[in-house]
Amino acid sequence: MSENTEVVLADRPQGHLEPGHFRVQDAGMPVAGAGEVLLRILWLSVDPANRAWMSPVPTYVAPVKPGDVFPGFGLGEVVASNAAGFAPGDLVEGVTGWRRFAALPARGLRRLKRREPVTQHLSVLGITGKTAWFGLEEIGRPKRAETVVVSAAAGAVGSIAGQLAKIAGARVIGIAGGEAKCRHVVEDLGFDAAIDYKAESVGEGLKRHGVKGVDVYFDNVGGPMLESVLFRMANFGRIVCCGNVSQYDTATPAPGPRGVPGLLVVKRIRMEGFIVLDYEARYDEAEEALAGHVAAGRLKYVEDVLEGIDRAPEGLIRVLAGGNTGKTMIKVA
């Protein structure tokens, strides 16, 4: 094995992402410049949004270009530091990129209060768990006895969002693909019910579960499923626009949802998008709350681990196809 390994975007995908869109290559050992730290990367996060960043259209990050080391999020340990406040052995998170070692400006990194197992910092306490937490806390705001619907309910964010809504006292219905995932969200995670969108339409499922109106829809997928739930929202309902995974990995995007803006007006619905990175100043608060729920046994999390940095592309392709349950991550070191 060479000193370092990196995963580079080889080609911009047009439709479905494939392994050939990446290149895993040897690299030299970087050196930390002034204000930088050298990181040994321990774990990499695989997130559906990674696919959206590959689009030539800018999102909230610059578009990833062919030849770029894929700028994924990760967890690393400081090996050497040229930055005040960072010392060897510190655990940090940030956009490490998909590689084994990186020299990065310290100002882009966040030191973590280490908790064991350390993977929690990428899953339930990480970007994933915090996305669920801020989405509900800031946008969805479920009240006791309200009905909350969560799409991609067995996924990294949805599984946490649904459980947090249960903790808030709501009735929670998950939407997931396949019987196994549906059983998982009900039996393991405590959702009140689940709809297998591969076996029935979301509309029929909501009807079958006696849903008169959806108060909060935590939407991770967009597309036709958003339209289906929109038509069943309650007055003063809130749609947490967290992700659009049904549309990231396709060359033929779905049309916009009918009912926008007509139903928004008539039912006084709020639809609101957010990016967890905007809440960085409040990460500690979210992590404490999430850690408290985990410690009390109220919040479960599942991790979907692939070993070896060369498997990062496979992990992302799996997530985009809905092949994961829980948080997908790459064990690097």
Add this chain to the structure above:
Amino acid sequence: MSENTEVVLADRPQGHLEPGHFRVQDAGMPVAGAGEVLLRILWLSVDPANRAWMSPVPTYVAPVKPGDVFPGFGLGEVVASNAAGFAPGDLVEGVTGWRRFAALPARGLRRLKRREPVTQHLSVLGITGKTAWFGLEEIGRPKRAETVVVSAAAGAVGSIAGQLAKIAGARVIGIAGGEAKCRHVVEDLGFDAAIDYKAESVGEGLKRHGVKGVDVYFDNVGGPMLESVLFRMANFGRIVCCGNVSQYDTATPAPGPRGVPGLLVVKRIRMEGFIVLDYEARYDEAEEALAGHVAAGRLKYVEDVLEGIDRAPEGLIRVLAGGNTGKTMIKVA
């Protein structure tokens, strides 16, 4: 002339509303029962949303059925009262229906502190003006130096919304159909600029006016124009979903706007619908604020008056076709 006259929905329109969908007929003089008042109706409000109420699909009011007196909003004077707190001569507003006299439960009516000219109670201080006020106050919340775009800018609500945004210190661009309306919103109402959507695309117009990102879009029309503005929203932009007039009077609704939910996520956009009726407890506050702006000469309003109750259908058809400037109302008495 008979004792009373009423305008009844004769037929449910499928596509464009036409005069033949209504019937103007003689009626008897109603008698106020217990808890009711007898009203002489002075002015009727004509609102684009009236058309939406004719759809068989329930909105926030029950669908209007053929044979129903059209349940429009109006301003009346109490002629006789069987209700505590209401006396002959009182000016009231409420869903009077399109007729000359009505006996109505007092609990559905609101007594007004009479201001002259009394038409203000339907225009700048009425449902129309308050819709603009609550939409901006509660949802749009424009800040100084932000860019606000208003559609149907020469219309009853848009004309007030744009001026209120100017008062808040924003840069305001109106979208209207035709050169005369565009000149009106800039020269008479003080908007910073206008886009004539009949002469250029909204996207080109925004570009021509150097708009980098729209912070608040006060949307009265929905449809393709909503999509055009959505693609030019700034991060953390807000879309006030006030109306969908482009879609009320058609049998072939436009598809939903592309960019929902993708752009909402990436740009952290909030889209929110509202109905002014939900804010009834705060009407006095809004009216005082609006009356203060009018008195100070900061807020202008235009009234589009048709004389005679038989012209109510014509007024509504005109509004749906964008033929009005300012608030359309029917002078009954």
